[in-house]
Amino acid sequence: KAGVTQTPRYLIKTRGQQVTLSCSPISGHRSVSWYQQTPGQGLQFLFEYFSETQRNKGNFPGRFSGRQFSNSRSEMNVSTLELGDSALYLCASSMGSVVYEQYFGPGTRLTVT
């Protein structure tokens, strides 16, 4: 079974631009979560989608948004990029029921200059 895939793997953007990251979950998984990892703040939860609906949200500004499609694939968007948005963005998928572990993708390394 294929794992979680994320595209692109690396991205360089300029302040003020916007970016869209994509995540394809493990086949059969209906929940997709997004996390931001930085050296200073560590791993922080962004949001979770289940059956095309946002089910949980972390403490991030409205510039961070996401969506999920009917095939469970998910995208996250960051508008008006700031230098502090430079991070590794990790996507994780799970069965969707509340008791299952999350499996992570390789991440997208975003650098904002």
Add this chain to the structure above:
Amino acid sequence: AQKVTQAQTEISVVEKEDVTLDCVYETRDTTYYLFWYKQPPSGELVFLIRRNSFDEQNEISGRYSWNFQKSTSSFNFTITASQVVDSAVYFCALSEGGQGAQKLVFGQGTRLTINP
């Protein structure tokens, strides 16, 4: 609020030594889940174990073992006879029950270096 503390920022041992990674958590929920993940240099988080708050049995998987103690709010991870391939950053994480279960709160991680 939920919180996970991994007090050990870095640990360095010689191969074949046993090593224990500490994890202390805080939560007001009676139903919660605890996890350990490994992050090798490649960056991908690898799931190691999940434990729910009602199951305090310790678990052993090969050279890995986990000790869950609700009385001290700890979920420690021991690697026996460590190997160089165990070098990675290890994260302990907590999630609440119900629909919030997909929201993981991570500790700051412990960087483990196994020297040959």
